[in-house]
Amino acid sequence: MDTIDWKNLSFGYLKTDFNVRSYFKDGQWSKPQETTSESIDIHMAATCLHYGQEAFEGLKAFRGKDGKIRIFRLEENALRMQSSCRGILMQELPIEIFEETVLKAVKLNEKYVPPYESGAALYIRPLLIGTSPQVGVKASKEYLFLVFVTPVGPYFKEGFKPTPLVILRSFDRAAPQGTGTYKIGGNYAASLVAGEKAHQMGYSAVLYLDPKEKKYIDEGGPANFFAIKGNTYITPASSSILPSITNKSLIQLAEDMGMTIERRPVLEEELSTFDEAGICGTAAVISPVERIDDIEENKSYKFTKDGIAGPVSTKLYNKLRAIQYGDEPDTHNWVTIVE
Numbered sequence: 001m002d003t004i005d006w007k008n009l010s011f012g013y014l015k016t017d018f019n020v021r022s023y024f025k026d027g028q029w030s031k032p033q034e035t036t037s038e039s040i041d042i043h044m045a046a047t048c049l050h051y052g053q054e055a056f057e058g059l060k061a062f063r064g065k066d067g068k069i070r071i072f073r074l075e076e077n078a079l080r081m082q083s084s085c086r087g088i089l090m091q092e093l094p095i096e097i098f099e100e101t102v103l104k105a106v107k108l109n110e111k112y113v114p115p116y117e118s119g120a121a122l123y124i125r126p127l128l129i130g131t132s133p134q135v136g137v138k139a140s141k142e143y144l145f146l147v148f149v150t151p152v153g154p155y156f157k158e159g160f161k162p163t164p165l166v167i168l169r170s171f172d173r174a175a176p177q178g179t180g181t182y183k184i185g186g187n188y189a190a191s192l193v194a195g196e197k198a199h200q201m202g203y204s205a206v207l208y209l210d211p212k213e214k215k216y217i218d219e220g221g222p223a224n225f226f227a228i229k230g231n232t233y234i235t236p237a238s239s240s241i242l243p244s245i246t247n248k249s250l251i252q253l254a255e256d257m258g259m260t261i262e263r264r265p266v267l268e269e270e271l272s273t274f275d276e277a278g279i280c281g282t283a284a285v286i287s288p289v290e291r292i293d294d295i296e297e298n299k300s301y302k303f304t305k306d307g308i309a310g311p312v313s314t315k316l317y318n319k320l321r322a323i324q325y326g327d328e329p330d331t332h333n334w335v336t337i338v339e
């Protein structure tokens with residue numbers, strides 16, 4: 001434990017001491033209980049295994065200069081998990097159970113929250129699965145909610161570096177009226193082949209187009225897309241993208257900075273008119289986009305000069321990080337301090 005090299009942690013699983021669980025049975029959620037076991041014992045016919053009743057969340061805890069631990073946007077993540085529950089007919093998890101379980105998991109593994117100076121953080125992974133056996137296609141009657149944590153390294157080890165994205169027109173992540181707005185494993189299984197293909201070609205992620213018309217920008221793999229054009233922050237509105245909490249936060253910060261916000265369908269052609277582009281999510285906050293290649297159409301859109309991130313993306317990134325680490329005041333009440 002004393003030997004963790006905080007600065008060189010990757011985004012992987014590192015064992016901590018405890019995870020915390022709550023079970024839904026007979027109409028009630030159990031009091032969240034900690035365990036040291038890394039395994040779960042479930043029925044082989046559980047609905048999560050056969051019919052994909054599984055939703056998850058991803059958020060982070062940060063240690064500030066003052067030594068305090070701050071969890072970023074705890075309630076927003078709880079609300080989003082409730083939306084995922086409604087989306088795939090799972091028992092809706094109460095906000096209080098979500099918050100209590102996360103807080104307990106962080107508190108019990110306090111020593112794994114990386115030090116301020118490292119730029120690393122504690123990644124929190126809440127998971128909800130249907131556990132009752134069903135052979136017919138039906139919703140589960142029982143559920144397990146589990147939260148584990150794992151320390152993750154700074155996303156940008158070599159600085160805030162722009163990366164290339166690729167449009168792969170023969171793949172969709174989600175259907176137009178499907179489950180793209182929910183944070184569920186099924187969407188990820190559906191995106192693995194395209195993601196792997198993009199990586200093999202040297203791109204960091206796929207930039208998905210809207211699955212219906214293939215004309216508009218949807219999102220970048222596990223991260224929302226945004227662009228900067230003059231004093232405007234532009235991000236796609238679509239029925240097949242996941243509402244990113246990082247994006248929501250950046251929108252607020254851009255508004256605070258006096259920028260205009262446009263949340264609307266974004267045509268692919270518009271890419272050539274943008275000054276900066278980025279994808280955003282909990283893992284990296286912002287990954288600036290260097291360029292986007294639409295390989296089947298033989299088009300390429302470039303957003304950076306000399307591989308340096310744009311000034312607005314950089315400013316938004318620094319501002320959000322400062323709030324997460326407690327370096328700047330939390331004026332929007334986004335942070336929960338772990339007592």
Ligand SMILES: *Cc1c(COP(=O)(O)O)cnc(C)c1O
Pocket residue numbers: 058183219221222223224242243244245246247280281282283
């Ligand atoms: C989790 C996720 C994001 C990012 O959401 P954040 O709340 O900002 O972490 C974006 N797209 C998809 C598909 C996701 O699953």
